[in-house]
Amino acid sequence: MTAREVIVYADADAVAQATAARVLLKIGDTLAHRDRVDVVVTGGTVGIATLAAAASSPLASAIDWTDVHIWWGDERFVAAGDADRNEGQAQSALLASLPLPEENIHRMGAAGEFESAEDAARAYAREYADAGSPAFDVLMLGLGPDGHVASLFPGHPGYGDASAPVIAVHDSPKPPPTRVSLSLETINAALEVWVVAAGAAKAEVVARCVHGDTELPGAAVSGAERTLWLIDAAAATRI
Template structure:
């Protein structure tokens, strides 16, 4: 990732404010150019902080929330009202707050929508094909301490999925065990990829990914944007660089 840009912020709060402001500016600029942007969302603690900052800053942004599509890099295959759902967290933190219409929020299946996690993955693949733009304008990704992104975990067979947009994951090392994830092939179809990482517990994974680790050991090493790759870090997550 020699061309990646690295931004180091003082702490998680500063990181969240910076990313939220940049996201709003990018969406507003795209809309001003007549484009309906497609944004890939992630879950996790730092993503939740960013989402809440988006909601706080949104009134001054000029963004038309009816003209932006939101997608998810992965999702937990659980009940629709489970607190583990990335979509539920994002809706509560900012999507519902700013008034994004439901048809613009492309959620992955819950256990109420699909009979199995495989069926749920197939349904999301069909959704992307039917309503996606072919690429994400901005894809946001969290990184786990083990270097996983979305629900692509080190050593798992989904890392080598071919000709697939979404895949089922079972036996996840991080609960809940059943998940749906976009594949590397899908994630790589992103103009801008933003990694959002906070805390010294992620520092080793960040250093490995930026140091060119094998994606089978550190999946975060396997995704770059076609135009831009940015690592938004705080001092803790950047401490081993």
Template structure:
């Protein structure tokens, strides 16, 4: 069962980032007001980094207790722990450390695991231990080829149904080794938020919203149980 799909277009990346940051803070506050601990899946990329920095700037007035928010990552580059390519490092620098997030479940790095497959198995163990029920918000960027997390067009990971996280080799984008949540895991979300900026992404957005096959445009394979929101700036929406 999937919820309603909504497209929200904003004039530019700056407005998009601030609007999504406010929406996320509002959602976290609502979940905590219900007496629950929110679970959020983070993504990497330029627009995500802008959103994260907006969250850091607005967090103080939000009333959100970030010590009671659990953060996950939709995917991670399998590189050493101190690499600037790590989504975890980018998110910590942008907002996690600043807001006092303490429940951050990072994917093991190449400093901690022998292979991307080993890192994926460890991450799956964390998910099984700490994720009860559904994720409140999954945030996903979309590549120009329509990929989400590290689920790429034509790759076998798109058909994985038995694992929560898997390793990826020979990624079409460097670095070649990665760890990604599977579609099975991403679709355990109440809300899926696609975060897309720039005219280079416009064809992929149009194809995804047009119902392309997920093997061609993986973004079409992720849907929230309550809602799926496409947060776009005007350039990203230019082909709609």
């Protein structure tokens, strides 16, 4: 497990703006050396604010988006177009404004398209394998108040499920109950894992994660090369 680097910003807006700039610079720098970048985006308040900040950044126009592939860490297994789906929020906040080829946007399957979350998980695992099972260059995660990341929840069977790179999650303690998620093993194969969190309500769980309480999925995630915690001052008060 790589050491956690904790970077504290003034407030939630500063976290979003700085993380957006950071990911755009990371994409540009990587493309200077390689012809492909794979990025995993996240939902949540700060995650979507980060995507919106990236959309409005002048740095976005300097990137050749035809070489960028977008993935998700998890998705709610509800119908396509449902407001609960992370991909719809990401589409509105960022993806619709970018010259990204549709085949570069790797959306997780929706209810109605697949009979079960297991079918959607297997399809996403095949898509990931067909892409060469890339080590994601950046994998962004939000942090729930219970310490969950993606759809890996503390005390839930999915947290320790290493049976497949992408798993179905049932009976999620946070609605909607049925989801699809990257496994912890797949998350930790990413080159860089970034956890974004903001607000005083997250302070205790951030402290537990940063200090390594592995009962919490947020404490167990780690990039192969770098692990960043990008948080605001209110979320840092208990560290």
